[in-house]
Amino acid sequence: MSYKFTLIPGDGIGPEITKSAVRVIEQAGVKIDWEIAEAGLSAFNKYKDPLPQETIDSIERNKYALKGPLTTPIGVSFRSVNVALRKEFDLYVNKRPAKTYQGIRTLYFDHIDIMMFRENTEEFYSGIEHYIDSSRSAAETIGIVTKRGCERIVRYAFEYSRKNKRKKVTAVHKANIMKYTGGIFLKVAQEIAAEYPEIEFNDRIVDNMAMQMVMNPYQFDVIVTTNLFGDILSDLASGLVGGLGMAPGANIGSDVGIYEAVHGSAPDIAGKNLANPSAILLASVMMLADIGELDASNRIEKAVAAVVAEGKKVTKDINPVNFVSTDEMTEAIMKKLDSK
Numbered sequence: 001m002s003y004k005f006t007l008i009p010g011d012g013i014g015p016e017i018t019k020s021a022v023r024v025i026e027q028a029g030v031k032i033d034w035e036i037a038e039a040g041l042s043a044f045n046k047y048k049d050p051l052p053q054e055t056i057d058s059i060e061r062n063k064y065a066l067k068g069p070l071t072t073p074i075g076v077s078f079r080s081v082n083v084a085l086r087k088e089f090d091l092y093v094n095k096r097p098a099k100t101y102q103g104i105r106t107l108y109f110d111h112i113d114i115m116m117f118r119e120n121t122e123e124f125y126s127g128i129e130h131y132i133d134s135s136r137s138a139a140e141t142i143g144i145v146t147k148r149g150c151e152r153i154v155r156y157a158f159e160y161s162r163k164n165k166r167k168k169v170t171a172v173h174k175a176n177i178m179k180y181t182g183g184i185f186l187k188v189a190q191e192i193a194a195e196y197p198e199i200e201f202n203d204r205i206v207d208n209m210a211m212q213m214v215m216n217p218y219q220f221d222v223i224v225t226t227n228l229f230g231d232i233l234s235d236l237a238s239g240l241v242g243g244l245g246m247a248p249g250a251n252i253g254s255d256v257g258i259y260e261a262v263h264g265s266a267p268d269i270a271g272k273n274l275a276n277p278s279a280i281l282l283a284s285v286m287m288l289a290d291i292g293e294l295d296a297s298n299r300i301e302k303a304v305a306a307v308v309a310e311g312k313k314v315t316k317d318i319n320p321v322n323f324v325s326t327d328e329m330t331e332a333i334m335k336k337l338d339s340k
């Protein structure tokens, strides 16, 4: 079977790491005809539009996209294209695994395996914000939480847990203070949890959750939360397993999926063949699993894990003393695929 998907190389290190993903996926035997589409700062500089209509049309047509990181200028110029894409395609699920990989230095000895689901479209990422006085000394951001929005992300987390035999779901909120928005989320989570009696359920207030994740991450299995808390806690979870180098993410709606590395465009190392391709490769692993290419998905994850564990053909962020280029690490992973 062959597929046609959208590839957004993106900004900074994006073209280098997406090139790596294309090579590894091909080597794993999955035939994908990639439709290249532009977005981000590079698209803005070229077309004065960071998200050209052709890119939207391409994703709409192909349904699956692999996306390199996109630069978002701070404060001025255009708003985040990532947020725009989530809105455009109603990508309400942000799925972020945090897993220990041998060879990556972490603060924890034992294996961590947390799956986090963050609501991806509502609340303080609504883009509804304004100054409330003429001297621009005060501003307001409006965060809307809906029952429907809560239901679909919580249900997704429980369905995922049932399908993947995960044992426990923790809902994270601030319903003690944000009694209405947090209250809706917590109530919905409790109601849906009752439909899955085989899965243990608990809830945590977000500040306590941040401490608990650092003190004892092993007590968590699947986590589901609202947009802003999920944004922060998912990075915290990545930190538990050694940072963003091995952190993939997927933005999923009922119709479209966009898969990416969690890290940014790393302008400091862009164009130097130094970027670690692992996160975008693990994002490809998630994409292949979602389209049913389970064998290739498993083989790529194992190959990445093996190269990282050996630590001989890895990029500078993993081994600052004895490192290889993005291309050489990619080739080592491709070789591992062949040797299986």
Ligand SMILES: NC(=O)c1ccc[n+]([C@@H]2O[C@H](COP(=O)([O-])OP(=O)(O)OC[C@H]3O[C@@H](n4cnc5c(N)ncnc54)[C@H](O)[C@@H]3O)[C@@H](O)[C@H]2O)c1
Residues within 6 Å of the ligand: 013, 068, 069, 070, 071, 072, 073, 082, 244, 245, 260, 261, 262, 263, 264, 265, 266, 267, 268, 269, 274, 275, 276, 277, 279, 315, 317
């Ligand atoms: N998904 C996305 O598109 C996304 C996510 C985060 C940030 N960004 C954007 O990226 C730009 C830069 O952001 P930043 O500097 O805060 O974060 P960043 O993740 O780009 O970089 C932080 C540090 O991590 C390093 N790093 C990141 N990815 C790496 C990799 N694959 N291999 C080796 N080292 C890596 C960088 O060199 C840098 O030192 C900003 O414009 C930001 O808005 C985009």
